[in-house]
Amino acid sequence: MEHLIKHYALEAGALEIQYIEEFFGEFGRKKAATEIVERLADREHLIHIIEAPLPDDPGQISPVAFKVGHEIRDGETIPKLADLVRRLDGAVNFNDRKVLYAWIGGTRRDWRGQGFFRALSEEQEAWALANGFHEIVVKTKNRFYEMRGTLDNLEFQVVKYERHPRDNGESKVYLSKKLDASVLKSHRLSRTVVQA
Numbered sequence: 001m002e003h004l005i006k007h008y009a010l011e012a013g014a015l016e017i018q019y020i021e022e023f024f025g026e027f028g029r030k031k032a033a034t035e036i037v038e039r040l041a042d043r044e045h046l047i048h049i050i051e052a053p054l055p056d057d058p059g060q061i062s063p064v065a066f067k068v069g070h071e072i073r074d075g076e077t078i079p080k081l082a083d084l085v086r087r088l089d090g091a092v093n094f095n096d097r098k099v100l101y102a103w104i105g106g107t108r109r110d111w112r113g114q115g116f117f118r119a120l121s122e123e124q125e126a127w128a129l130a131n132g133f134h135e136i137v138v139k140t141k142n143r144f145y146e147m148r149g150t151l152d153n154l155e156f157q158v159v160k161y162e163r164h165p166r167d168n169g170e171s172k173v174y175l176s177k178k179l180d181a182s183v184l185k186s187h188r189l190s191r192t193v194v195q196a
């Protein structure tokens, strides 16, 4: 099966992400388009979306899976990113290296298990490698079992675990994947990228 991935420009992509996140019960605080634009405007980033037919109305196509990544650097001024870099100290090396943060992503429940997230992840890795990135980092929580299982299958390595003082399900797990040509060889899915 060929996976068709749509590459979005910033403003249009941010609106699509705002729309698709409404369908995710897992996300406590959904991202607004303005927040996405503010974060991504002045840095390298990638917004990819996969669309699929609605089961009860196959003529209707809707965005069902998405992935957004952006560069993260030492010396960040956005407080959340500065905090992230500080927390990754000792776990991820930012010196003279390009690091991509796999910020947000997911697949709507009815479309899970069809390889959509693997297709998006493989494409993000291929783009990152082609654009000189050395590593992809991602953050999740202990209680996000589906995401943890998926990142495991995608061969991300845990680089830091930050225990929550009261609720271990809320503990943060930081993972990373180093990029080199062998990553491309591990890719399994056939993908085409088109501009939205």
Ligand SMILES: CC(C)(COP(=O)(O)OP(=O)(O)OC[C@H]1O[C@@H](n2cnc3c(N)ncnc32)[C@H](O)[C@@H]1OP(=O)(O)O)[C@@H](O)C(=O)NCCC(=O)NCCS
Pocket: 026, 065, 105, 106, 107, 108, 111, 112, 113, 114, 115, 116, 117, 118, 119, 139, 140, 141, 144, 145, 146, 147, 148, 149, 150, 151, 153, 154
């Ligand atoms: C995690 C998630 C993105 C997976 O999306 P998906 O489109 O179903 O994933 P895919 O079908 O592409 O599967 C990718 C790989 O992960 C594995 N996988 C998917 N769901 C899994 C699960 N629940 N447990 C274990 N492995 C899983 C698949 O087997 C596949 O591995 P393979 O290609 O080696 O066979 C989706 O379940 C999701 O959006 N979950 C909610 C997101 C979330 O919890 N976010 C919290 C913030 S981090």
